[in-house]
Amino acid sequence: MRAVIMGGTAGIGLAVATRLTGAGLAVTVTGRDPGRLAAVRGQVAAAEQLDGTIEADVAAFFERLGPFEHLVLAFGPATAGFATVKSLSADRLRSVVEPKLYGYLTAVAHARVTGSVTLLSAGSARVARPGTVALAAVNGGLEAAVRPLAVELAPVRVNAVSPGVIDTSWWAGFSEEQRAAQFAAVAEATPVGRVGRPDDVARAVEYLVHADFVTGTVLPVDGGLTLPR
Numbered sequence: 001m002r003a004v005i006m007g008g009t010a011g012i013g014l015a016v017a018t019r020l021t022g023a024g025l026a027v028t029v030t031g032r033d034p035g036r037l038a039a040v041r042g043q044v045a046a047a048e049q050l051d052g053t054i055e056a057d058v059a060a061f062f063e064r065l066g067p068f069e070h071l072v073l074a075f076g077p078a079t080a081g082f083a084t085v086k087s088l089s090a091d092r093l094r095s096v097v098e099p100k101l102y103g104y105l106t107a108v109a110h111a112r113v114t115g116s117v118t119l120l121s122a123g124s125a126r127v128a129r130p131g132t133v134a135l136a137a138v139n140g141g142l143e144a145a146v147r148p149l150a151v152e153l154a155p156v157r158v159n160a161v162s163p164g165v166i167d168t169s170w171w172a173g174f175s176e177e178q179r180a181a182q183f184a185a186v187a188e189a190t191p192v193g194r195v196g197r198p199d200d201v202a203r204a205v206e207y208l209v210h211a212d213f214v215t216g217t218v219l220p221v222d223g224g225l226t227l228p229r
């Protein structure tokens with residue numbers, strides 16, 4: 001059984017790669033940075049350089065690969081850029097929305113996947129936090145796309161996991177102090193009392209990869225952060 005994890009060289013994607021490899025799948029991870037790719041070679045079946053936003057390269061990659069069972073889409077905008085709508089230029093908006101929204105749908109269009117597709121969206125799709133407009137737009141768009149994709153691609157199953165705040169390199173754009181303050185505030189607001197770890201999300205992705213009777217769902221993995229109160 002083969003799985004491809006696009007954005008599998010760090011953070012949540014790497015945790016998914018580790019879990020699926022442990023479960024006996026032959027995992028190919030993709031990413032852009034050669035250092036990160038080199039670091040994971042040996043831990044997974046294959047690690048290939050691929051920018052998920054370049055359609056011609058994505059198409060060629062999947063053509064080379066041929067049919068495989070499970071696709072996990074775990075790449076996204078580079079930094080946790082928070083900005084209110086009044087401070088968003090069209091270029092900034094595009095840099096957040098396009099790579100993930102277009103990248104994920106382009107990958108789905110080209111992948112010759114036979115079993116399941118699991119997308120990483122985000123809790124920002126379902127909350128009203130100032131500064132998260134662009135993230136809400138991209139992740140809300142993806143969550144809305146899950147159901148029609150599940151019908152269009154059937155019998156291939158399509159689901160999303162929607163994480164809350166997870167401690168990964170995605171937060172590297174913040175200073176140490178800003179990140180600590182942000183994480184402390186989130187832990188305080190989260191019913192389970194902490195921010196997430198990559199493996200919290202990977203366990204949910206592993207479940208969906210194997211859940212033969214589950215399709216068209218969005219599974220929040222956020223410690224209860226997005227519960228309406």
Ligand SMILES: NC(=O)c1ccc[n+]([C@@H]2O[C@H](COP(=O)([O-])OP(=O)(O)OC[C@H]3O[C@@H](n4cnc5c(N)ncnc54)[C@H](OP(=O)(O)O)[C@@H]3O)[C@@H](O)[C@H]2O)c1
Nearest residue numbers: 007009010011012031032033052075076122166168169170
């Ligand atoms: N961390 C959170 O708090 C959080 C919360 C909710 C949702 N999410 C979502 O979960 C997903 C994973 O986030 P993460 O926190 O694990 O991020 P991360 O630690 O920054 O890891 C992102 C991974 O994707 C790769 N990547 C980035 N841009 C890429 C591109 N254009 N083409 C191919 N690979 C690319 C990165 O490697 P290279 O940079 O070397 O390419 C890396 O392997 C994202 O969609 C993110 O929006 C994260």
